[in-house]
Amino acid sequence: MSRAANAPRSPFIAPAWITIASIVGLVSALVGDGVFDAISWLVFGSLVGLFIRAWIKRERKR
Amino acid sequence: MQRSTLKAWFLVHKWTSLVCTVFLLLLCVTGLPLVFWEEIGHLTGADPDVAPAAVGAQPQNLDDLVNQALSQYPGDVPLFFGWDDHSPSVYVNTGARPDTPPPEMNTAILHQYTGEVLPAAQFNEGVMYFIYRLHTDVFVGLPGMLFLGAMALLFAVAIVSGVVLYGPFMRKLSFGTLRTGRSRRLAWLDLHNVLGIVTLGWAFVVGITGAINTLAKPLEQAWQTEQLGEFAKRYEGRPRPATFASLDAAVATARAAEPGMTPAFVSFPGTGYSGDHHYGVFMHGNTPLTERLYRPVLIDVETGEVTARPQLPGYMTTLLLSQPLHFGDYGGIVLKVLWALLDLLTIAVLVSGLYLWFKRGSTEARVTEIERSGLTAEAGVAR
Numbered sequence A: 001m002s003r004a005a006n007a008p009r010s011p012f013i014a015p016a017w018i019t020i021a022s023i024v025g026l027v028s029a030l031v032g033d034g035v036f037d038a039i040s041w042l043v044f045g046s047l048v049g050l051f052i053r054a055w056i057k058r059e060r061k062r
Numbered sequence B: 001m002q003r004s005t006l007k008a009w010f011l012v013h014k015w016t017s018l019v020c021t022v023f024l025l026l027l028c029v030t031g032l033p034l035v036f037w038e039e040i041g042h043l044t045g046a047d048p049d050v051a052p053a054a055v056g057a058q059p060q061n062l063d064d065l066v067n068q069a070l071s072q073y074p075g076d077v078p079l080f081f082g083w084d085d086h087s088p089s090v091y092v093n094t095g096a097r098p099d100t101p102p103p104e105m106n107t108a109i110l111h112q113y114t115g116e117v118l119p120a121a122q123f124n125e126g127v128m129y130f131i132y133r134l135h136t137d138v139f140v141g142l143p144g145m146l147f148l149g150a151m152a153l154l155f156a157v158a159i160v161s162g163v164v165l166y167g168p169f170m171r172k173l174s175f176g177t178l179r180t181g182r183s184r185r186l187a188w189l190d191l192h193n194v195l196g197i198v199t200l201g202w203a204f205v206v207g208i209t210g211a212i213n214t215l216a217k218p219l220e221q222a223w224q225t226e227q228l229g230e231f232a233k234r235y236e237g238r239p240r241p242a243t244f245a246s247l248d249a250a251v252a253t254a255r256a257a258e259p260g261m262t263p264a265f266v267s268f269p270g271t272g273y274s275g276d277h278h279y280g281v282f283m284h285g286n287t288p289l290t291e292r293l294y295r296p297v298l299i300d301v302e303t304g305e306v307t308a309r310p311q312l313p314g315y316m317t318t319l320l321l322s323q324p325l326h327f328g329d330y331g332g333i334v335l336k337v338l339w340a341l342l343d344l345l346t347i348a349v350l351v352s353g354l355y356l357w358f359k360r361g362s363t364e365a366r367v368t369e370i371e372r373s374g375l376t377a378e379a380g381v382a383r
Helices: A013-031 A035-056 B003-035 B037-044 B062-072 B126-136 B142-169 B184-198 B200-213 B216-235 B247-257 B314-327 B332-358 B363-371
Strands: B077-083 B089-095 B106-111 B262-267 B278-284 B295-300 B306-308
Touching: A013 A035, A013 B184, A013 B200, A013 B314, A035 B184, A035 B332, B003 B037, B003 B126, B003 B142, B003 B332, B003 B363, B037 B126, B062 B077, B062 B089, B062 B106, B062 B247, B126 B142, B142 B184, B142 B200, B142 B216, B142 B363, B184 B200, B184 B332, B200 B314, B200 B332, B216 B306, B216 B314, B247 B262, B247 B278, B247 B295, B247 B306
Parallel strands: none
Antiparallel strands: B077 B089, B077 B262, B089 B106, B262 B278, B278 B295, B295 B306
């Protein structure tokens, strides 16, 4: 296994991607209609989806 | 991260959150119906359904529309005239005097093509206006707005400090970890973290743009003093004209001066938006971005000629662009629904934060918990 694969992933990777995606989503619908609106919907829908996924996969047992 | 640094960030997160949470809850709860203000207005009948213009029909003369509106409110003077971009209707704000503040204004909605006065509720009355005032200034005007702006800034600091604490807490955990089978407190802590990170970018931008919006009045006043004051000086010592040139002709002149744009609204002399001697015809573009960016065309109310077409200063552009980013009204009903869902998730972040504060132990224990990703002895304690 490579050294890179063994390196621990930074816990800030997910927040960084979420921030970038949120900015894209916020700006997209402002730039234009049609496909630009759809990009915003996709981004924010995915964010809500991330929470739903976490809730479905929650650890219920001790 | 050193324990002392972690402790400092923990205290920043704790106190900035504590101070702003109750007010943020108020803003999030009142903001929820405001996202759907337009739809609620149509459903309740507060906003009239406007019949489409007949084929080949021509818009009514604007001066006639203003006179029609004034006939509804005898003794009033015209303040603002505006177009609805989504229906063939126009609005006319009137008031007892030229500097009538918005809460005291009267409004008439008219069909642009028939001149008919449409049965519409006043914008400054009713449940939605009550919620709006609660959301923007808690009924105390500028001090209330600035206070809520300060709370929004504290919220932004709480978000940043929360992200800093998220790093060491999640060091040994996968993204999206929700441990609901151990202690109740750990479940709420994980929920707080997951929701906080999912809403991170959205909540930060909506918070910051909300803070910018609270500066609307001071920024508008600065713009009026600086830029409009410059043009007003040319008319120093001259009384405000008693009779005005045709509004219809003034708007036509402004259209000719800015051919790529359409008029959004017109301010009458004395309203503070165009001095005492001008119509301010505020032109805008037709894309989601350019429809927010106004270009004022100042028309002399006596001669009907263009005096100036000043560019809005950078701070006014920032203010105007921050409005859609706060309201979420620029991507159709789907974006509004998603905006509302993210608002609900933010409410859950605030509530979970309050729960964690009520169930707090010592600061040292909480810092240790963050260092150990919540894998403390308490994690295994029964609910």
